Amino acid sequence: MSAEAASEQAVRPPAAESAGPAVGLRGVHRTYGSITAVDDLTLDIPDGEFFALIGPSGCGKTTTLRILAGLEEPTEGEVWLHNKDVTFVPPHRRPVSTVFQNYALFPHLNVFENVAFGLRERKLPRPQIAERVREMLELVDLTGREDMRPAHLSGGQQQRVALARSLVLEPEVLLLDEPLGALDLKLRRQMQLLLKRIQRKVGITFIYVTHDQEEAFSMSDRVAVMNQGRLEQLGSPELVYRCPETLFVADFVGSTNRFPGRIAEVLGTRSYAVELDGIGRTEMRGVTGLHTGSQVVAIVRPEMIRPARAEDGGPLLTGQIRDVSFLGPHTSYLVDVGTEAPITVTVPVLSVDDESGQGTSSFTWPAEAAWALPAGP
Amino acid sequence: MRRRMRRLPHLTSAFAAVIYVLLYAPIVLVVLNSFNANERLVEWGGFTTKWYSEALADSRVREDFLASLLVAVLTTAIALVLAVTAALWARSASARARGWFDGSTYLRIILPEVVIALGLFLLLTVLEVPLGVGTIVAGHVVIYSAYATIIVQARMMTLSSTMEEAALDLGATPWRAFRRVTLPLLAPALLVAAMLTFTFSFDNVIVSLFLGGAETETLPVLVLGLIRISISPEVNAIGTGVMLITLASFTITAIVATFRPTGAGMLIPTRRKDS
Numbered sequence: 001m002s003a004e005a006a007s008e009q010a011v012r013p014p015a016a017e018s019a020g021p022a023v024g025l026r027g028v029h030r031t032y033g034s035i036t037a038v039d040d041l042t043l044d045i046p047d048g049e050f051f052a053l054i055g056p057s058g059c060g061k062t063t064t065l066r067i068l069a070g071l072e073e074p075t076e077g078e079v080w081l082h083n084k085d086v087t088f089v090p091p092h093r094r095p096v097s098t099v100f101q102n103y104a105l106f107p108h109l110n111v112f113e114n115v116a117f118g119l120r121e122r123k124l125p126r127p128q129i130a131e132r133v134r135e136m137l138e139l140v141d142l143t144g145r146e147d148m149r150p151a152h153l154s155g156g157q158q159q160r161v162a163l164a165r166s167l168v169l170e171p172e173v174l175l176l177d178e179p180l181g182a183l184d185l186k187l188r189r190q191m192q193l194l195l196k197r198i199q200r201k202v203g204i205t206f207i208y209v210t211h212d213q214e215e216a217f218s219m220s221d222r223v224a225v226m227n228q229g230r231l232e233q234l235g236s237p238e239l240v241y242r243c244p245e246t247l248f249v250a251d252f253v254g255s256t257n258r259f260p261g262r263i264a265e266v267l268g269t270r271s272y273a274v275e276l277d278g279i280g281r282t283e284m285r286g287v288t289g290l291h292t293g294s295q296v297v298a299i300v301r302p303e304m305i306r307p308a309r310a311e312d313g314g315p316l317l318t319g320q321i322r323d324v325s326f327l328g329p330h331t332s333y334l335v336d337v338g339t340e341a342p343i344t345v346t347v348p349v350l351s352v353d354d355e356s357g358q359g360t361s362s363f364t365w366p367a368e369a370a371w372a373l374p375a376g377p
Numbered sequence: 378m379r380r381r382m383r384r385l386p387h388l389t390s391a392f393a394a395v396i397y398v399l400l401y402a403p404i405v406l407v408v409l410n411s412f413n414a415n416e417r418l419v420e421w422g423g424f425t426t427k428w429y430s431e432a433l434a435d436s437r438v439r440e441d442f443l444a445s446l447l448v449a450v451l452t453t454a455i456a457l458v459l460a461v462t463a464a465l466w467a468r469s470a471s472a473r474a475r476g477w478f479d480g481s482t483y484l485r486i487i488l489p490e491v492v493i494a495l496g497l498f499l500l501l502t503v504l505e506v507p508l509g510v511g512t513i514v515a516g517h518v519v520i521y522s523a524y525a526t527i528i529v530q531a532r533m534m535t536l537s538s539t540m541e542e543a544a545l546d547l548g549a550t551p552w553r554a555f556r557r558v559t560l561p562l563l564a565p566a567l568l569v570a571a572m573l574t575f576t577f578s579f580d581n582v583i584v585s586l587f588l589g590g591a592e593t594e595t596l597p598v599l600v601l602g603l604i605r606i607s608i609s610p611e612v613n614a615i616g617t618g619v620m621l622i623t624l625a626s627f628t629i630t631a632i633v634a635t636f637r638p639t640g641a642g643m644l645i646p647t648r649r650k651d652s
Contacts, residue, residue, distance in 0.1 A: 071542050091545040092554075104543035108561045117557070118547035165547065 028077035039229035052216035055226035097166035286372025304369035508590025532566030
């Protein structure tokens with residue numbers, strides 16, 4: 001995602017303050033016996049936001065979603081929806097709706113009946129139900145499939161029925177649990193665009209759970225990265241990608257090259273001069289609170305590193321190219337520069353001097369590309 | 378060696394033929410004799426429907442038929458309710474509790490029927506419960522609800538609770554979620570369980586004999602009584618009638634399962650995608 005798109009999303013106008021955040025979690029814990037699934041989670045999600053919860057499997061993101069849906073009760077803590085404490089409100093009385101991972105469409109009901117399910121529970125008059133189902137099926141492009149059963153639909157169509165079934169109830173918050181997990185890549189891209197378009201159109205708060213950071217980045221206003229039940233970082237996709245708070249976040253949201261070193265001088269709140277092992281003194285930004293002398297790891301994304309030219313004054317890496325992989329839009333190099341693991345460099349075109357990929361080459365990065373983190377445990 | 382292997386199929390088919398003859402010959406004999414005009418049934422005395430009209434005219438046969446029907450219908454209804462309740466409970470029960478429960482279910486199938494019947498008879502006598510349709514139904518339920526439970530539970534295990542969660546999530550109360558989602562999804566299993574329970578209960582002899590008391594008699598008990606004195610040709614007509622009712626319940630089940638779209642769809646295991 002481009003930086004422009006990210007900042008544009010970041011300045012979306014916040015919703016009416018009086019109603020409070022669409023979703024508020026206050027110190028939510030969830031334990032199963034001795035296992036902690038969610039550990040002291042506190043976060044606010046404003047109205048109309050497309051919010052993504054990402055993390056590896058087992059990090060507690062699905063449990064968090066189920067707590068929001070009311071399908072699971074927190075062991076401790078509170079769940080608020082628009083200034084209402086709903087911690088112990090059962091799922092059928094919560095103004096939220098869920099798109100389940102495997103859609104959970106009712107196999108004995110056709111598309112129309114599936115979408116009408118919730119409206120029937122609300123005892124709306126039949127003509128009104130028919131009208132709203134029709135509108136919703138049009139929105140998700142399923143007009144004409146009313147009489148089909150879920151088993152006869154493709155994965156993408158099933159997905160859209162599940163979406164329609166939830167959206168037709170006009171929930172305050174829509175929860176999506178890995179909704180695109182079962183689809184192939186091309187369909188995923190299409191569905192991502194559709195989801196984003198629908199979210200902008202209906203203006204409902206979306207909480208989207210996925211383990212795919214790329215998917216989360218391409219759609220969300222803000223991303224929460226979870227690990228082992230805890231919230232590691234919360235922020236715009238760009239912030240999380242460029243200024244990760246922990247090594248875990250740095251690794252989870254993209255590939256990283258790591259350069260160990262220590263702080264030589266603190267230049268500002270988030271600005272440091274770092275003595276990198278084998279490279280020398282380099283200025284870079286980093287997390288707050290690092291002190292002179294602390295051991296740090298500088299991380300640099302592969303796409304930020306580029307072949308060095310003679311006039312470059314920045315940090316210089318010289319090493320043997322071990323491997324070249326052509327990946328279509330860019331080429332990836334594996335370069336041995338004397339660090340613990342070979343570094344990865346991706347460049348848009350074949351712009352390294354030695355095209356056979358076997359020679360010694362020099363690389364550098366712009367000062368703003370590196371980010372200092374405390375050396376992990 | 379090879380030659381012997383080749384001869385084996387002939388042996389097995391011959392064996393199978395004998396078994397089938399043994400299985401079906403008595404049934405054919407009963408049906409044929411129900412139309413046999415020869416009163417002593419030693420030879421074919423020509424075609425008649427006399428025995429049927431006699432059986433139908435016999436008020437005892439009619440009463441016993443109605444009693445059997447009442448017992449079978451009540452037993453089926455109660456057994457299904459118990460089976461569904463047990464299956465719902467088992468879904469959330471601990472493995473240990475489920476183990477005990479399953480054990481008690483299988484026990485009711487394994488234990489000789491006569492033992493269960495005798496036990497119930499003694500218990501009811503001690504409690505001074507008057508014997509009748511009610512006690513027969515109780516006895517049938519003890520045994521046949523076990524079959525129904527196993528069938529319904531097997532189906533329940535294939536359903537993920539996500540369906541029900543989805544219904545709750547869409548605003549259905551727990552009862553409505555059960556009514557609109559779980560129950561329809563269980564329907565094919567309920568149909569099979571109902572058919573089995575009805576059939577078994579309708580032609581049960583032992584429990585009905587023990588728990589019917591002096592007043593209440595079911596049709597199979599009557600048939601048993603009739604052949605004790607002398608083999609009346611009427612028995613064949615009654616037997617054929619019982620068989621037709623059993624066949625009818627099976628046929629209805631088959632038709633419903635084939636032509637009702639939800640039933641047909643449900644007999645095919647639900648498709649599982651990923652995860």
